[in-house]
Amino acid sequence: xxxxxxxSLVFLGSFFAGLLGALTGLGGAVVLIPLLTLGFHVDxxxxxxxxxxxxxxxxxxxxxxxxxxxYSNVRIGMFLEVATTVGAVFGAFLATxxxxxxxxxxxxxxxxxxxxxSRNQNAxxxxxxxxxxxxxxLGMSGAYPDGPHGGRSTYKVDRIRAxxxxxxxxGTLSGLLGIGSGAVKVLAMDKIMGIPFKVSTxxxxxxxxxxxxxxxxxxxxxxxxxxxLAFPVMLGVLAGSLLGAKVLVNIRVSLLRTIFALVLxxxxxxMIVNGWxxxx
Amino acid sequence: MAEDKPRVHAEAFDDARxxxxxxxxxxVGVLLAATVVLAGGVMYMIAHxxxxxxxxxxxxxxxEVRHPAAMLRGTARGDAGxxxxxxxxxxxxxxxxxxxxxxxxxxxxxxxxxxxxSLAVLAVLLFGMFRAG
Numbered sequence: 389x390x391x392x393x394x395x396s397l398v399f400l401g402s403f404f405a406g407l408l409g410a411l412t413g414l415g416g417a418v419v420l421i422p423l424l425t426l427g428f429h430v431d432x433x434x435x436x437x438x439x440x441x442x443x444x445x446x447x448x449x450x451x452x453x454x455x456x457x458x459y460s461n462v463r464i465g466m467f468l469e470v471a472t473t474v475g476a477v478f479g480a481f482l483a484t485x486x487x488x489x490x491x492x493x494x495x496x497x498x499x500x501x502x503x504x505x506s507r508n509q510n511a512x513x514x515x516x517x518x519x520x521x522x523x524x525x526l527g528m529s530g531a532y533p534d535g536p537h538g539g540r541s542t543y544k545v546d547r548i549r550a551x552x553x554x555x556x557x558x559g560t561l562s563g564l565l566g567i568g569s570g571a572v573k574v575l576a577m578d579k580i581m582g583i584p585f586k587v588s589t590x591x592x593x594x595x596x597x598x599x600x601x602x603x604x605x606x607x608x609x610x611x612x613x614x615x616x617l618a619f620p621v622m623l624g625v626l627a628g629s630l631l632g633a634k635v636l637v638n639i640r641v642s643l644l645r646t647i648f649a650l651v652l653x654x655x656x657x658x659m660i661v662n663g664w665x666x667x668x
Numbered sequence: 669m670a671e672d673k674p675r676v677h678a679e680a681f682d683d684a685r686x687x688x689x690x691x692x693x694x695x696v697g698v699l700l701a702a703t704v705v706l707a708g709g710v711m712y713m714i715a716h717x718x719x720x721x722x723x724x725x726x727x728x729x730x731x732e733v734r735h736p737a738a739m740l741r742g743t744a745r746g747d748a749g750x751x752x753x754x755x756x757x758x759x760x761x762x763x764x765x766x767x768x769x770x771x772x773x774x775x776x777x778x779x780x781x782x783x784x785x786s787l788a789v790l791a792v793l794l795f796g797m798f799r800a801g
Contacts, residue, residue, distance in 0.1 A: 394721035395713060431726035441756055445702070448694040448762050455691030462687050466770060466785055473792040480796070488726075527782065597694070597763040598789065604760040605797035608753070609735060611728025615752035616716065619709035622756070626702060 391616070398428060399620035406446060406628025411635075412648045413589065415596070416625045417443055417567040418502055421495060422655040425668050430617065432488040432668055436566030437612030440600050442625035443568040447597030449626055450633055460590040461530045464545065464583065468555045469595055472573070473602035475559020480603035483564045484610060492663025495565050499656030502571045503649040520546045532587050543584050551581040563603035568596040686773040690766050697762030701755050708751030715748045764793050 389397075401423050402416070409416030417439045424435035454460055483491070523529045523544040534541040545551075558572035570592050577588035607613055662668045728734075730749070736757060742750025767790045774782040 389721050391716055391719045391721050392713065428723070430723040433726045434723050441759065444759050444763060445698055448698040448759070451694035452691035455687045458684065460687060462683050462690070462770070463782060466767075466782060466789060469767075469789045470785060470792070473789055473796070477792060477796045527779065594690075594766075598767060598793070601760050601763040602793050602796040604756075608756070608760070611730075611734050613753065613756060614723060614729050615708065615749040615756075616712055616721075617723055618756060619705050619712065619752045622705055622759070623702060623709065626698070 394428070395616070395620045398424070398617065399624040401427065402442065402621045402624025403628040406442070406625035406630075407632040408628075408644075408648060409446070409625070410450070410629040410632025412506065412645050413570070414502060414506055414648065414652075415443065415568040415570050416446060416629060417565075418499055418652060419655065420621065420625065421566065422499070422659055424617075424621075425492070426655075426658055426662065432491050433483075433612050434614050434617050436483065436491070437607045437614065438566075438618040438621040440562075440566035440604055440607055441613060441618050442622050443562075443566070443600045444597050444604060445622050445626040446629040447568065447593055447600070449630055450593055451597070453633055454590045454593050457533075457586075457590065459532045459584075459586045460594060461528070461583075461587055462594075463526070464528045464530070464577070464587075465591045465594045465598075467526060467528060468552065468573075468577075469598050471552045471555035472559035472562070472595055472599040475556040475561075476563035476599045476602040477606065478556075479560040479563025479565075480606040481563075482560070486564070488668060489663045489666050491565065492659050492668040496656045496659030496661075496663060498561060498565060498567070498569075499652045499659060503652035503656065505571045505575060506645055506649050506652070520544060520548065522548055530587070532584060541584070543587065544582075546582045547580050551576045554580060559599050559602070562596075562599050563606075566607075568600065570596055681773070681776055683777075686770070686777075689773075690769060693766055693769060694762055697765060698759065701759035701762065704755030704758060705752055706755075708748050708753075708755055711746075711748035712752060760797070764790070764797070767793060 402420060405416040405420040405423060408419060420439050420442065421435045424430040425432055528545045531540040531542045554576035555573065558569045558576065561567065561572060562569045573592040573595055574588045577583040577591065578585050739750045739754045739757060743754050767786055770786040771783055771790060774786055
């Protein structure tokens with residue numbers, strides 16, 4: 389394919405990946421990597437490198453908007469980033485030792501899991517009134533805006549050790565596959581540690597960028613980040629996700645999310661099959 | 669008036685204010701990085717016009733676009749690939765700056781525990797950045 393055509397198509401594809409990722413809250417990388425490897429026949433390693441860069445761009449680009457809402461908790465984020473960054477460095481080292489076929493299969497499995505997780509995403513409600521003394525000792529208890537009159541609801545954090553361990557896993561997946569693994573991060577905070585959903589998603593966004601930055605240096609120095617591929621991917625995903633965040637309020641997300649979950653299942657199966665047959 | 673300002677800021681400094689500054693920091697960083705990447709990308713398209721895309725086979729990118737010092741040398745030469753990579757490096761540096769800022773901010777809040785936690789995160793990030801290989 390001529391370079392100009394290729395670059396334009398990759399930009400467009402990345403744009404839609406970023407847009408969908410922002411609208412569904414699952415991030416662009418989960419569709420981006422299948423698009424690059426299955427659609428454009430890009431080597432898995434280049435795809436992972438470019439995707440990881442786009443993850444940092446998306447997370448940082450959305451940060452200011454998230455901060456304004458006043459939900460994110462900088463202490464919870466920083467504490468758990470210890471686990472995610474160590475995991476990310478571990479994942480990036482692992483990535484150079486695992487054959488790309490196996491990476492494709494693992495990626496497919498992760499896609500199927502994220503599709504499954506996205507079904508019950510905005511289920512909040514059952515907030516556990518946790519009484520974990522470490523929540524206050526680690527300064528992680530907080531409050532978030534709730535209700536129309538500027539009222540604030542307080543919350544505490546529970547099962548910190550389990551959440552921390554799962555965050556290490558989320559970091560490893562991020563470093564291994566070049567994704568943000570936001571779904572796993574939200575799972576750890578919302579479902580395990582009992583942190584309110586809105587606080588979990590916004591805090592997760594901050595963590596994604598820091599986590600990806602931990603493995604990006606390793607990818608850069610290993611030569612996985614190809615400038616010709618990374619530039620349309622990064623700019624496309626960034627533009628798409630910024631637009632997605634803008635139109636998010638005016639769109640019915642539930643139907644979109646169902647369609648997106650089905651797409652993830654299809655892509656997941658295709659990645660597993662292609663990885664198994666050694667075509668990736 | 670002017671010398672009053674920093675003191676007032678220090679008094680009003682809390683987690684919420686820290687996060688607002690962090691958000692702005694990330695936004696500026698990503699915009700700066702995107703601008704450099706865009707400029708490098710356009711130059712890359714001009715320099716490689718008429719070539720065919722081939723990312724099917726992995727051949728690690730040339731060494732001059734893999735390390736910060738080499739990227740700067742490449743940028744000075746006007747090498748488009750090096751400029752793109754420099755923009756990407758700026759992007760990677762953005763969340764790292766955020767953690768550096770957190771170290772300072774928690775120090776201002778006199779929160780020793782979180783200064784230590786932020787320093788630990790920073791150490792891992794710097795390890796990934798420089799000791800990687």
